[in-house]
Amino acid sequence: MTAYSLLExxxxxxxxxxxxxxxxxxxxxxxxxxKTHRGHTYIDLVExxxxxxxxxxxxxxxxxxxxxxxxxxxxxxxxxxxLTEGAEISFLVEVQFHEVHGLAFHxxxxxxxxxxxxxxxxxxxxxxxxxxxxxLDQNKKCQLPDVIQKLAVISSDAASGYQDFLQQLRENxxxxxxxxxxxxxxxxxxxxxxxLSENLEQIRAxxxxxxxxxxxxxxxxxxxxxxxxxxxxxxxxxxxxxxLTGIGHETDTTLADLVAxxxxxxxxxxxxxxVDRNAVYENTLLEKFHHVExxxxxxxxxESLQLKNQENSLRYLPAEVWSRAQSELDRTKKVVDLLxxxxxxxxxxxxxxxxxxxxxxxxxxxxxxxYTLTTLEGRIVRSSAQIKKGNSIKTxxxxxxxxxxxxxxxx
Amino acid sequence: xxQLDKIIHDLENGAIEIDELDSTMERAQALLAYxxxxxxxxxxxxxxxxxx
Numbered sequence: 001m002t003a004y005s006l007l008e009x010x011x012x013x014x015x016x017x018x019x020x021x022x023x024x025x026x027x028x029x030x031x032x033x034x035k036t037h038r039g040h041t042y043i044d045l046v047e048x049x050x051x052x053x054x055x056x057x058x059x060x061x062x063x064x065x066x067x068x069x070x071x072x073x074x075x076x077x078x079x080x081x082x083l084t085e086g087a088e089i090s091f092l093v094e095v096q097f098h099e100v101h102g103l104a105f106h107x108x109x110x111x112x113x114x115x116x117x118x119x120x121x122x123x124x125x126x127x128x129x130x131x132x133x134x135x136l137d138q139n140k141k142c143q144l145p146d147v148i149q150k151l152a153v154i155s156s157d158a159a160s161g162y163q164d165f166l167q168q169l170r171e172n173x174x175x176x177x178x179x180x181x182x183x184x185x186x187x188x189x190x191x192x193x194x195x196l197s198e199n200l201e202q203i204r205a206x207x208x209x210x211x212x213x214x215x216x217x218x219x220x221x222x223x224x225x226x227x228x229x230x231x232x233x234x235x236x237x238x239x240x241x242x243x244l245t246g247i248g249h250e251t252d253t254t255l256a257d258l259v260a261x262x263x264x265x266x267x268x269x270x271x272x273x274x275v276d277r278n279a280v281y282e283n284t285l286l287e288k289f290h291h292v293e294x295x296x297x298x299x300x301x302x303e304s305l306q307l308k309n310q311e312n313s314l315r316y317l318p319a320e321v322w323s324r325a326q327s328e329l330d331r332t333k334k335v336v337d338l339l340x341x342x343x344x345x346x347x348x349x350x351x352x353x354x355x356x357x358x359x360x361x362x363x364x365x366x367x368x369x370x371y372t373l374t375t376l377e378g379r380i381v382r383s384s385a386q387i388k389k390g391n392s393i394k395t396x397x398x399x400x401x402x403x404x405x406x407x408x409x410x411x
Numbered sequence: 412x413x414q415l416d417k418i419i420h421d422l423e424n425g426a427i428e429i430d431e432l433d434s435t436m437e438r439a440q441a442l443l444a445y446x447x448x449x450x451x452x453x454x455x456x457x458x459x460x461x462x463x
């Protein structure tokens with residue numbers, strides 16, 4: 001049996017491949033890993049089974065620095081956004097075999113429509129799943145406070161969108177102060193879901209924030225693909241705190257936006273909403289305050305008027321009361337005077353009667369009328385039977401007394 | 412007045428001895444004068460009150 005040297009074999013394989021793959025060809029694969037070194041990008045490609053995701057095929061591809069620049073210029077995008085772990089890409093490759101380095105695919109072109117189509121398919125599947133699990137409206141049912149002050153911001157501190165958001169809040173015209181905590185998170189790629197889950201768990205555990213704001217500074221459809229992932233959308237939907245999104249894209253709506261409590265086109269718009277919401281509440285308070293103030297003023301005016309009326313009433317009332325009391329007093333006085341006069345007259349009449357009676361009873365008046373008063377031994381003789389023959393009796397006249405001796409008695 | 416009433420009552424019923432008659436009548440006159448004076452003073456006081 002003939003034995004080949006390794007070089008001979010590799011030279012043979014190279015010739016076979018060159019003969020069979022004269023033209024570049026399109027290959028679909030999932031990116032397992034992509035690393036850039038000195039401008040060249042080294043990509044590990046895999047194809048996984050649909051059911052259990054075990055690796056069925058694997059190969060390496062190289063995107064040379066010069067070709068990368070050509071592609072980026074053609075797509076008008078940074079290829080880092082496309083060459084992310086888990087992305088499904090359709091590459092135009094040249095199949096090459098090098099005697100020393102072995103088999104390699106040299107990337108010539110990329111088909112963005114394939115990737116976007118795949119993404120859209122995945123997005124639709126995720127959307128159906130979210131709808132089936134009734135997660136689309138779950139976060140919308142969380143109560144967003146009337147005043148938002150404590151914000152948990154999930155973003156990347158380097159993202160321009162985050163800076164825009166901060167600036168909008170800091171420079172708000174009303175001078176509102178916010179307590180803002182940044183939870184740093186990958187904003188694209190497979191890490192996004194894992195970190196988002198961890199951050200939301202921390203935010204939940206703190207039980208402090210009024211809302212969560214998910215901020216990203218814009219990007220292409222492919223950049224934002226993480227926000228179309230089912231896992232990310234589910235985390236947002238199930239968050240018990242209202243989640244606002246300001247992912248930064250004008251045309252498309254990600255699943256994260258769909259399940260969020262409120263979605264805004266830009267981080268600046270999200271910040272403006274927060275400021276406006278507080279301003280609306282302040283205005284409502286001010287209106288209520290003015291209403292209460294008006295009511296109070298009206299009530300005070302009414303009370304003041306009432307007081308004035310009462311004061312006027314009081315000013316004239318005492319005179320009236322006095323006059324009434326005076327006439328009552330006069331009437332009473334007259335009655336009292338009358339009673340006193342009656343009593344005095346009665347007493348006077350009584351005394352006069354007594355005086356008249358006394359005068360009538362006085363023995364002098366009797367004597368003056370010509371009567372006499374007879375006494376026997378100092379006692380008034382009222383009957384002849386009191387006297388006996390021989391008694392010495394005294395007879396009193398008005399002008400003197402005589403003594404007589406009884407000689408005889410006659411019936 | 413009660414004393415005067417009693418004197419009148421005694422006079423009417425002859426309960427007063429002749430020797431006491433004068434003194435009793437003098438007392439009656441004094442009591443009468445006292446009552447009249449008292450009445451006069453009360454009248455005068457009332458008049459003064461009325462004028463105030």
